[in-house]
Amino acid sequence: MTEITVLTGKLTSGVERFVLHWGDLGGSWGVSRSVAQIHALLFVSARPMTAEEIADALNLARSNVSNSIRDLVAWGLVKRAPVFGDRRDWFEAEGDVLEMVSKIVALRKARELDPASAVLAQCLAEVKADPAASPAAAARMEGLQELLTTLNNWYEQMNRVPRAQLLPLLRLGSKAVELLAPFIKKKEKP
Numbered sequence: 001m002t003e004i005t006v007l008t009g010k011l012t013s014g015v016e017r018f019v020l021h022w023g024d025l026g027g028s029w030g031v032s033r034s035v036a037q038i039h040a041l042l043f044v045s046a047r048p049m050t051a052e053e054i055a056d057a058l059n060l061a062r063s064n065v066s067n068s069i070r071d072l073v074a075w076g077l078v079k080r081a082p083v084f085g086d087r088r089d090w091f092e093a094e095g096d097v098l099e100m101v102s103k104i105v106a107l108r109k110a111r112e113l114d115p116a117s118a119v120l121a122q123c124l125a126e127v128k129a130d131p132a133a134s135p136a137a138a139a140r141m142e143g144l145q146e147l148l149t150t151l152n153n154w155y156e157q158m159n160r161v162p163r164a165q166l167l168p169l170l171r172l173g174s175k176a177v178e179l180l181a182p183f184i185k186k187k188e189k190p
Contacts, residue, residue: 035068042093048081050088076103117148
């Protein structure tokens with residue numbers, strides 16, 4: 001990657017590695033490497049950037065940058081940031097880390113968990129309606145459906161937690177289990 005000038009100077013090797021690594025992670029998230037790299041570059045940039053600057057910095061075609069930015073804007077991860085006296089479009093990433101992660105999780109849930117739950121419900125209905133189907137298959141599918149429903153309900157509840165309280169809650173980690181132990185019903189051993 002070519003060095004680019006941002007408000008605070010040139011990209012350091014650590015920032016460059018971050019942009020490249022975030023790009024590699026993009027494939028795991030179902031987005032192209034260039035989309036993820038553009039997001040990472042804007043996320044660490046000290047100021048908004050134009051599409052031309054992004055294309056030059058990442059050595060990408062201008063059309064690729066435009067299409068990628070369109071996707072990032074639609075997902076709420078990047079927004080237009082007008083610069084007074086300049087007619088070009090400038091872009092900046094969501095700067096609030098918790099908000100950014102929340103949007104990414106919502107996208108992943110919509111792309112992966114929701115369709116998986118819908119297919120599972122259809123398959124389970126077919127298995128239950130088929131007299132030749134294995135009771136073990138139905139029981140395991142029901143267990144998976146129960147887990148997905150629980151995860152979905154947990155996700156919806158966490159979305160209602162005020163942002164100021166969410167980070168301290170996440171920091172609790174396994175300590176939450178200890179705090180809630182008196183309220184959690186323990187399964188009795190047979």
